[in-house]
Amino acid sequence: MDVDDLLSEAGLRALTAAGATDAADPLRAAERLRSQGIAPALAAAALTQVELRRRAAAKFGADAAVMLFTRAGLEQATRAVVASRRAERLRRAGVTSVADLGCGIGADTIAFARAGLRVHAVEADAATARIVEANAAALGLAGVTIEHADATEVEIATDAVFCDPARRTKGGRRVFDPRAYEPPWDFVTALPRNTPRTVLKLAPGIDHDLLPDNAEGEWVSVDGDLVEAAAWCGPLAEVPRRATVITATATHELTGTGREQAPVAAPRRYLHDPDGAVIRAHLVAEFAGAVGGTLADPTIAYTYTDEPARTPFARTYEVLEHLPVALKRLRAALRDLDAGPLTILKRGSALDVEELRRSLRLTGANAATITLTRIAGEPAVLLLRTAADPAAAGG
Numbered sequence: 001m002d003v004d005d006l007l008s009e010a011g012l013r014a015l016t017a018a019g020a021t022d023a024a025d026p027l028r029a030a031e032r033l034r035s036q037g038i039a040p041a042l043a044a045a046a047l048t049q050v051e052l053r054r055r056a057a058a059k060f061g062a063d064a065a066v067m068l069f070t071r072a073g074l075e076q077a078t079r080a081v082v083a084s085r086r087a088e089r090l091r092r093a094g095v096t097s098v099a100d101l102g103c104g105i106g107a108d109t110i111a112f113a114r115a116g117l118r119v120h121a122v123e124a125d126a127a128t129a130r131i132v133e134a135n136a137a138a139l140g141l142a143g144v145t146i147e148h149a150d151a152t153e154v155e156i157a158t159d160a161v162f163c164d165p166a167r168r169t170k171g172g173r174r175v176f177d178p179r180a181y182e183p184p185w186d187f188v189t190a191l192p193r194n195t196p197r198t199v200l201k202l203a204p205g206i207d208h209d210l211l212p213d214n215a216e217g218e219w220v221s222v223d224g225d226l227v228e229a230a231a232w233c234g235p236l237a238e239v240p241r242r243a244t245v246i247t248a249t250a251t252h253e254l255t256g257t258g259r260e261q262a263p264v265a266a267p268r269r270y271l272h273d274p275d276g277a278v279i280r281a282h283l284v285a286e287f288a289g290a291v292g293g294t295l296a297d298p299t300i301a302y303t304y305t306d307e308p309a310r311t312p313f314a315r316t317y318e319v320l321e322h323l324p325v326a327l328k329r330l331r332a333a334l335r336d337l338d339a340g341p342l343t344i345l346k347r348g349s350a351l352d353v354e355e356l357r358r359s360l361r362l363t364g365a366n367a368a369t370i371t372l373t374r375i376a377g378e379p380a381v382l383l384l385r386t387a388a389d390p391a392a393a394g395g
Helices: 003-007 009-019 026-035 040-066 071-076 080-092 107-114 126-138 185-194 276-280 284-291 327-336 353-360
Strands: 097-101 118-123 144-148 160-163 198-202 216-222 225-232 241-246 251-256 270-274 303-305 314-323 339-346 366-375 378-386
Touching: 003 009, 003 040, 003 126, 009 026, 009 040, 026 040, 040 071, 040 080, 040 107, 080 107, 080 160, 080 216, 080 225, 080 241, 097 107, 107 118, 107 126, 107 144, 118 126, 126 144, 160 185, 185 198, 216 276, 225 276, 241 276, 251 284, 270 276, 270 284, 276 284, 284 303, 314 327, 314 366, 327 339, 327 353, 339 353
Parallel strands: 097 118, 097 160, 118 144, 160 198, 216 241, 339 366
Antiparallel strands: 198 225, 216 225, 241 251, 270 303, 270 314, 314 378, 366 378
16 A cells, blocks of 8 residues: 555545544454445555554654554654654754664654754655655654665765664564664764764664774663664764663663673672663663672672662662572472462573473462572572662651
């Protein structure tokens, strides 16, 4: 289905009708639209857009209701809260225009334009480029030029460049090797040489050694989900490494070199499980220093303290007991606690969580939490309890 078909008078009517249809039963929804004289292909396309809009609300909020999407484009699109923060940082750095290479459905283009930047958005896929045009028009954006072109062949005449290389194959499979990105990795990493103020959006698992020289590596999580990494190049780099944790109420940042080593000691009363952004940014030592913590194993991110710490950078648990590692003894120990519903965390353990859960065969009434980890290089199981917020408790 062509994008222009959805933007036609008949297409807009189909979108309105699809939005008013109960999508719980797709077959009945399609039949209802066809009964209103909507062509089958148009009905199917409209119902797909309504489904994508509903899913997109988590990333785009109210904007999703008037935007168009592709499944792959929505999957890779930057969350609005992350894109807005990035655009504002560029604006504060004095950037007035930006080339958005590989703009996808336009998430970052939207944020740049709303921050007052002029945007040259480039998209290699013709249908997706048309969607960006439609989204920019639907949101009333100004100062946006959209070009259907290969990013490697575009002349860049802007203050800054933002590049979000595609990390999926044409078949939809996720790509983990940067050498398989599109545009090619060599082109992506060469961008800062020609336009020093360059930002690269990358997969959270990117190897630090692959970041451009002297770039700031930033890892971002939203409500506990690690969503992206970014390389801030040239004069945009402020620190070597940054972990950004965004919650519903605030944004928190932890910075450092990413090369520090945290002290190691025996486990203490409270265990802190750092946010994925902290771990991927290699800032566990900086986090441990901020809470006065130590590690029980130099290879495990769990950080231990004597007192609970109010921190947005980790989940905090009270360590109640060291449990035996052997299956029979662990089962017996948990049954002595009348454990039933069991939350199993793990860091540094090769054990399969669901297989262990089945093997334990717990039927008790009490909820319990354990973690499978290592202490001083040896396997360990700790019984945990979610710690109360020390501020709420008057601590």
